[in-house]
Amino acid sequence: MHYLRPILLLFIITYLTSGCQKNPATGESEINLMSEQEEDSIGKNEHQKIINQFGGEYKGLKLNNYINSIGNFLVSTSELPDKEFKFTILDTPIVNAFALPGGYVYLTRGLIYLCQNEAQLAGVIAHEIGHITARHSAKRYTKTVGTGVILQVLNIFSKNNFLNNLLGQSAQLFLLSYSRSQEYQADQLAVRYMTRAGFDAQEMANFLRIMEKFSNLQNKILKIDNNVSELLKTHPNSSKRIQEVIDNYKGKIPLNPIIGKEIFLKKIDGLLYGHKPEEGFFVNNNFIHKSLKIAFEFDKDFYFLNNPKVLIGKTKKKTRVIFDLEETNEKNDLDYLSKWISLPKKKILDFQSFLNNDFTISTAKSTKGNQLIFVGLIRGDENLTYRFILISNEEEFKTYARKFEKIILSFRKLNEKDLSILNPPHIKIASTTSNPNYMIKTLQQLNLQTMFSREIFNVINDIDSNIVEVGNKIKLIH
Numbered sequence: 001m002h003y004l005r006p007i008l009l010l011f012i013i014t015y016l017t018s019g020c021q022k023n024p025a026t027g028e029s030e031i032n033l034m035s036e037q038e039e040d041s042i043g044k045n046e047h048q049k050i051i052n053q054f055g056g057e058y059k060g061l062k063l064n065n066y067i068n069s070i071g072n073f074l075v076s077t078s079e080l081p082d083k084e085f086k087f088t089i090l091d092t093p094i095v096n097a098f099a100l101p102g103g104y105v106y107l108t109r110g111l112i113y114l115c116q117n118e119a120q121l122a123g124v125i126a127h128e129i130g131h132i133t134a135r136h137s138a139k140r141y142t143k144t145v146g147t148g149v150i151l152q153v154l155n156i157f158s159k160n161n162f163l164n165n166l167l168g169q170s171a172q173l174f175l176l177s178y179s180r181s182q183e184y185q186a187d188q189l190a191v192r193y194m195t196r197a198g199f200d201a202q203e204m205a206n207f208l209r210i211m212e213k214f215s216n217l218q219n220k221i222l223k224i225d226n227n228v229s230e231l232l233k234t235h236p237n238s239s240k241r242i243q244e245v246i247d248n249y250k251g252k253i254p255l256n257p258i259i260g261k262e263i264f265l266k267k268i269d270g271l272l273y274g275h276k277p278e279e280g281f282f283v284n285n286n287f288i289h290k291s292l293k294i295a296f297e298f299d300k301d302f303y304f305l306n307n308p309k310v311l312i313g314k315t316k317k318k319t320r321v322i323f324d325l326e327e328t329n330e331k332n333d334l335d336y337l338s339k340w341i342s343l344p345k346k347k348i349l350d351f352q353s354f355l356n357n358d359f360t361i362s363t364a365k366s367t368k369g370n371q372l373i374f375v376g377l378i379r380g381d382e383n384l385t386y387r388f389i390l391i392s393n394e395e396e397f398k399t400y401a402r403k404f405e406k407i408i409l410s411f412r413k414l415n416e417k418d419l420s421i422l423n424p425p426h427i428k429i430a431s432t433t434s435n436p437n438y439m440i441k442t443l444q445q446l447n448l449q450t451m452f453s454r455e456i457f458n459v460i461n462d463i464d465s466n467i468v469e470v471g472n473k474i475k476l477i478h
Contacts, residue, residue: 039135043102050106051088055276058089058109066267067125070118071105074126077196078133078189085132087125093274095214099128101135113271113427113475114214116462118260119203122194127204130189136182187245200257201246206462208239214459221303221452223314265429265473273425273477275306281424282449287311288422290414292325294386295422297410299403300450316451319392319400321407327383333362337375340387341366357412363405372397376408386411428476432468439468447477 051057058064071087085103093110100106105128107121115121178186191201218224275281280289287304288295298304302313302321313321330336333353338345343366351364360379367373374390374397390404414422425447432438446453458464461474468474 036135039101041102043100043104046100047086047088047104050100050104051090054090054094054106054108055092055279056090058091058272060089060271063112063267063271064089067107067112067121070122071125071129074122074129074193074197077193078129080133085129091272091276095211097124097128099131101132103132105129105132109272113268113273114210114460115207115264116210116261117203118264119194119199119201119258120207120210121264122197122199122258123190123201123204123207126190126193126197126199127186129193130186131178131182134182134185134189136178136186184241184245187242188249191245191249192251195249195251195253195257198254198258200254200259201249202257203259205239205243205246208242210459210462212239213462217452217455217459220455221314222305261473265475268427268475269429271427273427275424277424279308280306280311282306283422283425284447285449287323288414288424290419290422292380292384293414293419294380295410295412295414295418296323296407298407301400301403302407303449303451315396315400317396319390319396321404322389322391323387325380325384325386328385329383330385333377333379334364336385337362337364337377341368341373341375341389343368356409359411359413361408361411363408370394374401374404376404378408378411425477428478429473430476432470432472432474434470442474442476445476445478 067087067089071085075081075083075085083103085105087105087107089112090106090108092108094108095110095114097105097107097111105125107124111124112121115124187204190204194201194204277290280287280292282288282304285300285302286295286297298313298321301315303315304311304313304321304323309324311321311323313323328336330339334345334348334351337348337351341348348364348366351362353360353362355361362377362379363375365372365374370393372392372394374392376388378386378388380386388404388408390400392400430442435441443454443457446457448456457477460477463474
């Protein structure tokens with residue numbers, strides 16, 4: 001079988017070099033098994049799926065026009081100035097940006113209001129354009145498919161299972177994200193496009209520094225160690241590494257580069273903050289759900305996270321609250337509780353039912369292992385059952401049980417007046433004044449949950465101290 005090895009080698013070389021071409025953005029001769037037409041087709045086919053997956057498209061005309069103008073301006077400085085790009089704002093508070101092959105660039109609403117100026121926004125857009133002009137998706141596809149072809153051929157001639165497993169794993173691992181070298185290359189291209197367009201590329205590093213602060217705050221809220229945000233997971237370069245790219249740039253630097261803080265803040269004034277109304281939202285320490293026409297209030301010692309199917313209320317200790325709903329025909333609350341928390345009825349203590357705010361409420365307590373449990377069922381219309389559960393320990397239970405009862409008793413229906421005046425928070429731009437109490441009053445008036453409100457305010461405004469320069473424009477949440 002040794003005579004087959006030269007044939008095998010020739011086959012592999014011929015297969016891989018058949019798609020070799022020079023990339024105008026990177027200047028590299030590269031092998032791509034995916035044509036530009038195929039890239040365009042993939043982007044077109046997947047575009048609506050991305051929009052559906054990430055909460056829909058943000059419809060604000062002013063902001064969409066702004067993003068498109070920046071994006072198209074940056075494209076005009078690239079190696080593909082005549083290619084049609086599509087820039088989409090995804091209507092979600094998640095902080096992320098990404099691109100599909102074929103010229104499809106996506107920014108989330110959450111990322112936009114984390115930016116401080118136009119240059120930072122341009123840097124994010126330019127980075128995603130860089131992935132497209134460098135054809136990183138095609139390269140990833142080529143590496144995956146090429147590895148698969150080699151693997152299939154080698155499987156015919158080799159009995160070496162270790163080699164086969166290694167090749168298989170490499171192909172799978174490559175699908176997870178762009179490589180660090182590709183991220184670095186996208187940053188290099190972003191700096192090129194930004195400087196050609198007149199923007200201050202230094203703001204790219206500044207934005208990554210803010211992202212690192214945001215990621216640290218996320219970890220604090222979620223009580224997760226050594227985790228990173230969605231953006232940093234898919235864009236692993238640090239602010240230090242981007243600074244290196246900026247310092248090594250050899251092109252002509254504009255004398256008065258564009259930062260564009262004023263125009264950027266003007267464009268995002270009024271932008272929706274947090275979750276969309278149909279997903280439920282927070283007005284200070286109140287949860288409002290207009291579609292379900294319900295609301296409840298909670299103590300400042302809880303911080304609620306709004307997940308697609310459940311609310312999770314965290315404390316700074318170990319106690320937590322979970323809220324969700326279920327459609328059920330079960331009429332006996334004690335039977336229902338027993339099935340829900342998977343405990344026999346004899347272990348359900350202090351069971352009681354009563355009317356409150358036109359709802360039938362049933363509460364009970366129990367223990368499960370070393371956990372103490374306090375549950376509340378609230379019967380709504382159309383067989384809907386709203387469910388609260390407090391999970392605590394012996395040390396904390398007494399304190400949080402009282403606060404938990406208040407949450408349940410605050411549960412109410414929204415009337416027509418409530419529905420007309422209760423709206424989700426929005427970004428509001430204001431100028432700081434010389435009033436010594438300005439910042440104190442500002443923080444008190446923020447339309448945020450009390451816990452972490454100061455930290456969130458600091459991150460979205462890139463503030464590191466209590467001192468803010470008079471006349472400086474800041475983002476408020478109202």
